[in-house]
Amino acid sequence: MSVVKSDLIRELANNYPSFLKRDLTKLFEIAIYEMQEALKRGERVELRDVFTIEARVQKARISRNPRTNEKVDTPEKKAISFKMSKEWAKNINEKI
Numbered sequence: 001m002s003v004v005k006s007d008l009i010r011e012l013a014n015n016y017p018s019f020l021k022r023d024l025t026k027l028f029e030i031a032i033y034e035m036q037e038a039l040k041r042g043e044r045v046e047l048r049d050v051f052t053i054e055a056r057v058q059k060a061r062i063s064r065n066p067r068t069n070e071k072v073d074t075p076e077k078k079a080i081s082f083k084m085s086k087e088w089a090k091n092i093n094e095k096i
Helices: 005-015 021-040 086-095
Strands: 044-047 051-058 061-064 071-074 077-084
Touching (some): 021 044, 021 051
Antiparallel strands (some): 044 051, 061 071
16 A cells, blocks of 8 residues: 555545644645755664664666676765664554
């Protein structure tokens, strides 16, 4: 099952009826935008007791094309590293 932004906002609106849906939408978009910008700057994003996201740099290297066995230069790039907290993993696995 995938999670859709509209489903998250609907759930937030149900749990917090005093907030307007458009305000929750704006708040959610700001939070996602700030996470993206922090990762672009090379910073670590951490939501305590939930997860940690970090942008790691993969060094430039010479790789191999598996079909032709030809050597290919692979440029340096960033990759996202996601780590779930132990508590969150425990809660998820208990419900299955």
